[in-house]
Amino acid sequence: MGPMTTLRGRFAPSPTGALHAGNLRTALVAWLQARSSGGEFVLRFEDLDRLTSSPQWEQHQAGDLAALGLDWDGPPQRHSDRFDLYDAAERRLRDLDVLYPCFCTRREIAEAASAPHGPMGRYPGTCRHLDTAGRQRLAAGGRPPAWRLRAGDAEVTVRDRLHGEVTGVADDIVVRRNDGVPAYNLAVVVDDAEQDISDVVRGDDLLTITPSQAHLGDLLGYVRRTYLHVPLVVGADGQRLAKRHGAITRDQLAGRGCSDVRLRDLLAASLGLIGDGEHAELAELVDRFDVARLTTSPWVFDISTVTDLSGSA
């Protein structure tokens, strides 16, 4: 893979429902970052969960982005079209002898992780040192294993345009789920590399897993990406934006009289690009976009406090 000269960004939602204001804000940041530097922008649907993902939600989400004026280069990509790439990456990891079977249930991991002196959301390492006899005994129970990466507590530092240098200890992340489906962490690392994404913009709930993903990418020989983890959006109660906060999707906001232009202006104001109540054309936002205006504090979104919902366009 040659040096990446053009910034290439992406927005990668799961097509499992309507995008809410926080998702749309992340999409706007990713798009503005790409376009303001003359770069490219990829739309990727992360649809590993076939039961909850649907083409209807893909269309709906693409429509939401288009309504805000956001466009993308090439047809949308899909995890589900790329399983052969994930299989190939997993084979490389097997060749490196860095995978091991994990027989733990979700509950066992949660219990171990919440125990006193537990590993704080990390895999507790239960299956890491199983010998052949131990593996055979657990396999005989009939439950197929997931496959985890032996990360060896590697300390990894990634570069984030908002958070600076972020250092973490790589976790033993799952690369193949026990139902046989490639794990999200493998799919996202492979896709970001194979699609030549130079800059990953996403919600900061993924900041803590990022060193683990970067470590996985290192093992696969990928060039490191640069990150921008956008702060959480919360409701008036300070809790992560969710259905119970009322009008949070574009459709719901439209039902409250909030036009697409006004919604985009609200998002732009939250990014420090315009003042509250101001309007800017999309091209102006491209000109003004500056990561330095972003803050690491959460954005409080509460449409009931917004006046002048119709916008000026």
Ligand SMILES: [Zn+2]
């Ligand atoms: Zn285990």
